[in-house]
Amino acid sequence: MTAETKARRRRGIRHPVALAVFLGPFTILFALFYAVPIGYAVYQSLLTVEREGTFGKATQVFGGLTQYVQVFQNEAFWSAVLRVLTFGIVQVPIMLGVALLLALLLDSPLVKGKKFFRLAFFAPYAVPGVIAAIMWGFLYSPKLSPFTAITGQVDFLGADLILWAIANVVTWVYVGYNMLIIYSALLSIPADIYEAARLDGASQARIAWSIKIPLVRPAITLTAIFSIIGTLQLLAEPQVFKSFSSAVTSTFTPNLAIYSTAAVPNVNLAAAFSVVLALFTFALSFGVLKYTQRKDNA
Amino acid sequence: MSHRTALAGGALLLVSALALSACSTGGGTSDTDAAACTPSEGKVNLTFTSWLPGIEDAVAIWNDENPDIQVEVQTGPNGNGGTYKNFFNQIEAGNAPDLGQIEYDALPNFRVQDGVVNLADCAGILDAKSNFIDWTWNQVTFGEENAVYAIPQDIGPEALYYRADLFEAAGLDVPTTWDEYAADAAIIREQGGYITNFSQSDINAFAGLVWQAGGQWFANDGESWDVTLDSAESTQVADYWQGLIDEDLVGTVAPWTDEWNAAYNSGEMWTWVSAVWGANTISSGAPDTSGKWAVAPMPQWTEGASAAGNWGGSTTAVLTGSKHPYEAAQFALWLNSDADALTAMNKSANIYPATVDGASLPAFADGLDFYGGQKIYEVFAEAAKNVNPDFTWGPTMTQTYTDVADGFSGAVSGSGTLLDALKTGQDKTIAALKAAAIPVKG
Numbered sequence: 189m190t191a192e193t194k195a196r197r198r199r200g201i202r203h204p205v206a207l208a209v210f211l212g213p214f215t216i217l218f219a220l221f222y223a224v225p226i227g228y229a230v231y232q233s234l235l236t237v238e239r240e241g242t243f244g245k246a247t248q249v250f251g252g253l254t255q256y257v258q259v260f261q262n263e264a265f266w267s268a269v270l271r272v273l274t275f276g277i278v279q280v281p282i283m284l285g286v287a288l289l290l291a292l293l294l295d296s297p298l299v300k301g302k303k304f305f306r307l308a309f310f311a312p313y314a315v316p317g318v319i320a321a322i323m324w325g326f327l328y329s330p331k332l333s334p335f336t337a338i339t340g341q342v343d344f345l346g347a348d349l350i351l352w353a354i355a356n357v358v359t360w361v362y363v364g365y366n367m368l369i370i371y372s373a374l375l376s377i378p379a380d381i382y383e384a385a386r387l388d389g390a391s392q393a394r395i396a397w398s399i400k401i402p403l404v405r406p407a408i409t410l411t412a413i414f415s416i417i418g419t420l421q422l423l424a425e426p427q428v429f430k431s432f433s434s435a436v437t438s439t440f441t442p443n444l445a446i447y448s449t450a451a452v453p454n455v456n457l458a459a460a461f462s463v464v465l466a467l468f469t470f471a472l473s474f475g476v477l478k479y480t481q482r483k484d485n486a
Numbered sequence: 487m488s489h490r491t492a493l494a495g496g497a498l499l500l501v502s503a504l505a506l507s508a509c510s511t512g513g514g515t516s517d518t519d520a521a522a523c524t525p526s527e528g529k530v531n532l533t534f535t536s537w538l539p540g541i542e543d544a545v546a547i548w549n550d551e552n553p554d555i556q557v558e559v560q561t562g563p564n565g566n567g568g569t570y571k572n573f574f575n576q577i578e579a580g581n582a583p584d585l586g587q588i589e590y591d592a593l594p595n596f597r598v599q600d601g602v603v604n605l606a607d608c609a610g611i612l613d614a615k616s617n618f619i620d621w622t623w624n625q626v627t628f629g630e631e632n633a634v635y636a637i638p639q640d641i642g643p644e645a646l647y648y649r650a651d652l653f654e655a656a657g658l659d660v661p662t663t664w665d666e667y668a669a670d671a672a673i674i675r676e677q678g679g680y681i682t683n684f685s686q687s688d689i690n691a692f693a694g695l696v697w698q699a700g701g702q703w704f705a706n707d708g709e710s711w712d713v714t715l716d717s718a719e720s721t722q723v724a725d726y727w728q729g730l731i732d733e734d735l736v737g738t739v740a741p742w743t744d745e746w747n748a749a750y751n752s753g754e755m756w757t758w759v760s761a762v763w764g765a766n767t768i769s770s771g772a773p774d775t776s777g778k779w780a781v782a783p784m785p786q787w788t789e790g791a792s793a794a795g796n797w798g799g800s801t802t803a804v805l806t807g808s809k810h811p812y813e814a815a816q817f818a819l820w821l822n823s824d825a826d827a828l829t830a831m832n833k834s835a836n837i838y839p840a841t842v843d844g845a846s847l848p849a850f851a852d853g854l855d856f857y858g859g860q861k862i863y864e865v866f867a868e869a870a871k872n873v874n875p876d877f878t879w880g881p882t883m884t885q886t887y888t889d890v891a892d893g894f895s896g897a898v899s900g901s902g903t904l905l906d907a908l909k910t911g912q913d914k915t916i917a918a919l920k921a922a923a924i925p926v927k928g
Contacts, residue, residue: 237923242706242881243597243628246923258921331748347899434686434740434895438888452885453574453599454922 226466232459248456255460264439265461269420269468271351272441276419279355284411286359287366291404292396294367295374306371310364317361321428324357329432345433354425362418366411373407374400409480413473420469423447523608523812528554530813533583535560537569538800539766540834544827548820555813557585565589565800566690566884577601577806584808585818588636589800590625591690591879594706596803597628597635598881598924603804605634608815617823621875622840626801628706636801637818638840640831642761643869644694644795647768649756650780650858652679660782664726667785671735674756682757683737683749684727686894689887691797694761695723697877698795699787704880710925711881715890715912716905722787724904731898738898747771759784761797762866766836769856777855781862783869794869796877799840838866845870882918889914 201207236251259265290309293299312320327333328344344353377400385395423443430436439445442465450458534545534557545559560583562569570592576582577599588596596602605611611634615623622638648660656677661667671681685691693703701719705712714720730736737755739746749755751772758764768779784794802818804811821827828839829849838844850863880886893907919926 239923242708242711242925243594245600246598326744329745331745347896347901431740431743432745434738434898437892437895439892448885448888451571451574451888452882452918452922453571453578454918455578457921 229459229462232456233463235456255457258457259460259464265442265445268439268442268445272419272422275351275355276416279359280415280419283359283363284366284408287363288370290367291370291374292400294371296392309367312361313365317424318428320361321357321425325429325432328353347435350433350435354429357425369411370404370407373404377403413476416473416476417469525812526810530555530810532557532585532810532814532817533560534585535562535569535583536587537562537564538831538835543834544821544830547826548817557817565592566887570884574599580807582805582807584804584810584814586803586805587800588803589798591883593636593801594879594881595883601806602635603806603808603811605804605815606632608812611815614819617841619840619842636803637822639800639802639822640837641840641870642763642796642798643866643873644759644761644784644797645865645869646782646784647758647760647764647779648782649778651778652756661785663789664785664787668730671730675735679754679756680737683739683755684731684898685741686738686898687891688741689890694795694797696720697874698784698793699723702878704878706878710927711919712927713912713915715908720908721905724908728904751775762838763836765862777858779857780860781857781865783865792872794872796873881924885918886911886915
């Protein structure tokens, strides 16, 4: 903190009305739709139910960390976490790799029809996730697919391939979105850097590798973190695929496990699951951020 | 994020948590106090959530006759497909509809969660006992005095739907025992079809088969629950179907999907052991097979026996939080015992009423074109008499179904067996009951 800001702070807030007008809407919405629900979930997760007899009236009492003990003892939940991590380790690099490649192609002076391709690559993201999953579900289906020649031979919806069938859907939907973020980062690179590179005799491939990619690394990191969060929170695609495939169980992803727990209904345990998943997601994305920042600084 | 903002965020969370805990201690769950069942003043509007196809028609009759008690229908997915989740959330939030469709197997779950109102003190409800088939009344009262937690709507006696044309062309007789059924399965497989599809996610259908075999999955002695998913009868049924799955004699398409409809519509599947309401499922899912189906009693474990299973059947319950339990109870009773209402619901959804007189309604004497003109309700009326009246459902059936379905799904794709799935389901059910502080043995 500089001396100047410290001095300003000592004089007090100079424009209280302006401050309230600018911060008010955000603070209220943030509190209502973010802080309060999370607070409520944390509160619910600390409760436990007591009852007498088989149909006795239930009373909620403070249970401390009882629910959290159950979370950590729940094998199905942790194997779901492991499953989405496996998913993420394979799917996120592939998706971001393709997104980067497409962004570089769009940015290259050699490609014609940029506007068309930019829109075409982005179009799948405009399809709602559930619709995309239903569409792919039919494409994979062994009997109803237009490509029964393939789907009749390869069981995309079977236990062995289902995770990667879902990975394909997620990649299809989000490649364009990630491409757009990377592409806009590419557009902000000043042209004189390219000119200098060309004067030094660098080829387009060399420019892409040595100039563009290093300069868009912050954008790639951003997309990576979004993708990690998205992976851990997979829900819509596997939920839709449940109706196409028997290989998607009720605890296939952490969020599905939470959903089924809430359906029992055991809201306290479901809340504890949610809190743990949120903390885990936070830790993981924060870890990735720190790791990449350290590499940037080195 | 700086330490300062992290700290502020944490403080905010804490404050909101405390604020919420303060409000929620005031609310509490409302008492299902039957004594409060008195008529309301003035005009009453009720909401009713159901997934019965065409339920609006029956409700319209009521609305015409009762201008002061208007019922608004909301439709949703079937119970385990989402409506129960909605009900539980709405009950928790205090904005549940006045009335809801709840299947017999889910009623204990709603009672444990204090989600249904005891209607015993509402006028005329206890007296309605004699109107309903004994076992259905037993399900809604849990065998207790002065307790009526819902009004029985329909029952799901099971029989064998089969493709009469295909059986005749293949020179096969309709199987009367499960042994014959398995033998036919092999012959049908040689001809490129499947005798049926094993519904890996319809655990209530499997329960119906166990029910037919004389088994039980739950017992409740008032002090604690006993879970017996792996009982001898259950094991027998599981081993039988596992054998058919192992030899690829049954299809394993996910049920209630377009794929499943296509399998029936194309003639790949030859039979379906299903409840009376399944008549509607086939006719809407496999329209190209119209006129080719017929219905026979379920295959038996013992030759010459006549045991039938039951799959599904619903009740109409008044959900906790309703401000008009009296009017809601009157509507529920009317809906499920009035001849016009029952006829309307049968017309739109092929349901089979839970009333004693229901079977003699004119609608049930008709032959159905889709079933080659056969008077199929005669078969189901007979089956209804042969359903074991004592079958107890557990207090967390949605969870039990989900966990067993996970295991069954594994079994049809080659990992584990149906029996393994039942054993896992047994353990998980006991764990879930313990987690919800519901007393359980084991």
